[in-house]
Amino acid sequence: MRVAVQSSIQQRHRPKMRDFDYAAPATLQEAVTLFSRHNGAARALAGGTDLIDHVRTGRVTPDVVIDVKRIPELNRLEITPDGLRLGAAVPCWRIYESAEIRESYPALVDACSIIGGIQIQSRASVGGNLCNSGPAADTIPALIAHSAVCVIVGPEGEREVPVEQFCTGPGRNVLQPGEILVEMKLPAPPPRSGSHYRRFIPRNEMDIAVVGVGAAVTLDESGTSLVCGRIAVGAVAPTPLDAVDASNLLAGAPVDDETFQKAAAAARAIAVPIDDMRGTRDYRVHLTGVLTERVLREAVSRAQQAAGA
Amino acid sequence: MSKKQVVTATINGREETFLCEPRQTLLEVLRDVLRMTGTKEGCSNGNCGACTVMLNGRPVDSCLVLAVECENAELETVEGLAAGDQLTPVQNAFLEGAALQCGVCTPGFLVSATALLRENPEPTEHDVRWYLAGNLCRCTGYDKIVRAVLDAAERRRNAETV
Numbered sequence: 001m002r003v004a005v006q007s008s009i010q011q012r013h014r015p016k017m018r019d020f021d022y023a024a025p026a027t028l029q030e031a032v033t034l035f036s037r038h039n040g041a042a043r044a045l046a047g048g049t050d051l052i053d054h055v056r057t058g059r060v061t062p063d064v065v066i067d068v069k070r071i072p073e074l075n076r077l078e079i080t081p082d083g084l085r086l087g088a089a090v091p092c093w094r095i096y097e098s099a100e101i102r103e104s105y106p107a108l109v110d111a112c113s114i115i116g117g118i119q120i121q122s123r124a125s126v127g128g129n130l131c132n133s134g135p136a137a138d139t140i141p142a143l144i145a146h147s148a149v150c151v152i153v154g155p156e157g158e159r160e161v162p163v164e165q166f167c168t169g170p171g172r173n174v175l176q177p178g179e180i181l182v183e184m185k186l187p188a189p190p191p192r193s194g195s196h197y198r199r200f201i202p203r204n205e206m207d208i209a210v211v212g213v214g215a216a217v218t219l220d221e222s223g224t225s226l227v228c229g230r231i232a233v234g235a236v237a238p239t240p241l242d243a244v245d246a247s248n249l250l251a252g253a254p255v256d257d258e259t260f261q262k263a264a265a266a267a268r269a270i271a272v273p274i275d276d277m278r279g280t281r282d283y284r285v286h287l288t289g290v291l292t293e294r295v296l297r298e299a300v301s302r303a304q305q306a307a308g309a
Numbered sequence: 310m311s312k313k314q315v316v317t318a319t320i321n322g323r324e325e326t327f328l329c330e331p332r333q334t335l336l337e338v339l340r341d342v343l344r345m346t347g348t349k350e351g352c353s354n355g356n357c358g359a360c361t362v363m364l365n366g367r368p369v370d371s372c373l374v375l376a377v378e379c380e381n382a383e384l385e386t387v388e389g390l391a392a393g394d395q396l397t398p399v400q401n402a403f404l405e406g407a408a409l410q411c412g413v414c415t416p417g418f419l420v421s422a423t424a425l426l427r428e429n430p431e432p433t434e435h436d437v438r439w440y441l442a443g444n445l446c447r448c449t450g451y452d453k454i455v456r457a458v459l460d461a462a463e464r465r466r467n468a469e470t471v
C-alpha cells in the first residue's frame with residue numbers, strides 16, 4: 001500500500017469544480033433525512049453522467065452531492081408477477097443484460113442500449129435520465145409506452161406519479177425539494193405484446209435524438225387486430241409527449257398500413273418542435289410520422305414473435 | 310473548503326489510499342494525485358473516452374466519476390494492462406498495426422478494446438465499431454484501430470492472454 005497526496009505543481013491547469021460536500025447514505029431513511037436537512041441545496045448523484053458536467057459548467061450549484069447508488073431500493077431490478085421494479089439508480093447495462101427484461105420490455109432495452117457509448121451505459125441510470133428531464137431523453141418515451149409509474153419519497157412520505165406526468169418542462173419535473181425518485185414500476189405486459197423505441201440521429205451513435213418514438217402494442221388472439229397500444233414521442237415538445245389520440249386509434253384496429261398511417265398522423269398532430277441545428281420544425285414533424293409508423297411495425301412484429309413463441 | 314476524504318481502492322491489483330476533495334474527479338486524482346498519467350484528459354465531459362478506465366470491471370469515463378465514489382472499488386487503468394514488459398495482444402496489435410498517430414486517444418482505446426474482448430472474444434467489425442463509439446480519435450480515421458482490435462481478438466484466440 002502507498003499513501004498519496006496531491007502535488008501542488010500538477011493541478012494548476014485545470015479549473016476546479018465548484019466545492020461541495022459528499023455523502024453516500026446506505027439506507028433510504030438516511031437519504032431522506034439528509035435531503036430534507038439540506039432542503040434544496042443537495043443534489044442526488046446516480047451515474048453522474050449529467051450531474052458532474054452540470055456542476056462543472058455551473059448549471060447546477062449544489063452544496064452537497066448525495067450519492068444514491070448504495071441505497072438498496074434504488075438498486076433493485078426485479079421482475080415480479082406485477083411487473084418490473086426498476087430502481088432509479090440502476091445503470092443501463094444491467095437492464096439490457098437481463099434476458100427477462102429484453103423479452104418483456106424491449107422498448108426500454110432499446111433506449112438503454114443507445115444512451116451514449118459503453119462508458120456512459122456503465123454508469124447512466126434510467127432514473128437519472130428521467131430526473132434530468134431533457135425533452136430528448138431516450139428512456140422517457142419508452143417508459144411512457146410501458147406505462148411506468150414513478151415512486152417518489154420525501155419528507156412527507158411516499159407518492160406515485162405516472163411517468164407521463166413526471167416532466168413539467170425542459171430540465172424540470174414534479175420532484176419537490178427534499179424528494180427523490182426511488183423506482184419505476186412497469187406493469188407486466190399482457191400476452192402477445194411487443195414494444196420498440198427508436199430515435200433518428202444524423203450519426204450512428206453518440207448523439208441526441210432529433211425525434212424519438214416509443215410504442216407498445218398488444219395483439220388479439222388471431223394476431224390480426226390490436227387490443228391496445230401506447231405511443232410516446234420525444235424531442236418534439238418541452239417534455240416527452242404521451243400520444244393519447246394516436247394510442248386510442250390503436251384499440252381494436254386491424255393490423256394494417258392504414259392503422260399505422262392514421263396513428264402516425266395523430267402523432268404528428270401533437271408535435272410542436274423547435275428549429276435547431278439538428279433539424280427544422282417541419283423536418284421534425286415529418287420524422288415524427290415516419291418514426292411512428294416504423295416503430296409500430298416493429299412493435300407489432302415483436303408482438304407476433306412473442307405470440308408465436 | 311469541504312473536508313478532504315481518505316479513499317482506499319484497489320488500482321491495478323494494488324491497494325492504494327489517497328486523499329481527495331469531493332469535487333475531484335477520478336481522472337484528476339489518477340493524474341494529479343497518484344501521478345498515473347497514462348489515463349488522458351480530452352474533453353472532460355464524457356464525449357471522447359480518452360479517460361476510460363475500468364471501474365469494478367466496467368469501462369467508464371473517469372472524468373465523470375468522483376474519486377470519492379471509488380471507496381473499496383476495483384480500478385484498472387492502462388498502466389495495469391501489460392505485465393511488466395509483456396504487452397497484451399491488444400497493445401501488440403495496436404503497435405504492429407500502427408493504430409495510432411498522436412496517441413492521445415490510445416490509452417482509452419486500449420482499455421475499451423480490452424473490455425470488449427473480455428466480454429465478447431469474437432466480435433464482428435460492427436461489434437467493434439459499436440463498442441468503441443464512446444472513444445474518439447482525431448488522427449487515424451478509426452480504420453486501423455478497428456482492424457487492430459479484430460487482430461487482437463485473433464491473437465487472443467491463438468493463446469496470448471487477455
Ligand SMILES: Cc1cc2nc3c(=O)[nH]c(=O)nc-3n(C[C@H](O)[C@H](O)[C@H](O)COP(=O)(O)OP(=O)(O)OC[C@H]3O[C@@H](n4cnc5c(N)ncnc54)[C@H](O)[C@@H]3O)c2cc1C
Binds near residue numbers: 088127130137138356
Ligand atoms: C457522452 C454522453 C452521451 C449521452 N448520450 C445520451 C443519449 O444518447 N440519450 C440520452 O437520453 N441521454 C444521454 N446522455 C445524458 C445522460 O447520460 C443520461 O441522461 C443519463 O441517463 C443520466 O443518468 P445518470 O445516472 O448519469 O444521472 P446523474 O447525472 O447522476 O443525475 C442526473 C440528474 O438527475 C438527478 N437525479 C439522479 N437520480 C435521482 C434520484 N434518484 N432522485 C432525484 N434526482 C435524481 C441528479 O441530481 C441530476 O440532476 C449522454 C451523456 C453524455 C455525457
Ligand code: FES
Binds near residue numbers: 352360373
Ligand atoms: S476526458 Fe473523459 S470522456 Fe473525454
Ligand code: FES
Binds near residue numbers: 408413415447448
Ligand atoms: S491518434 Fe491522435 S487522437 Fe487518436
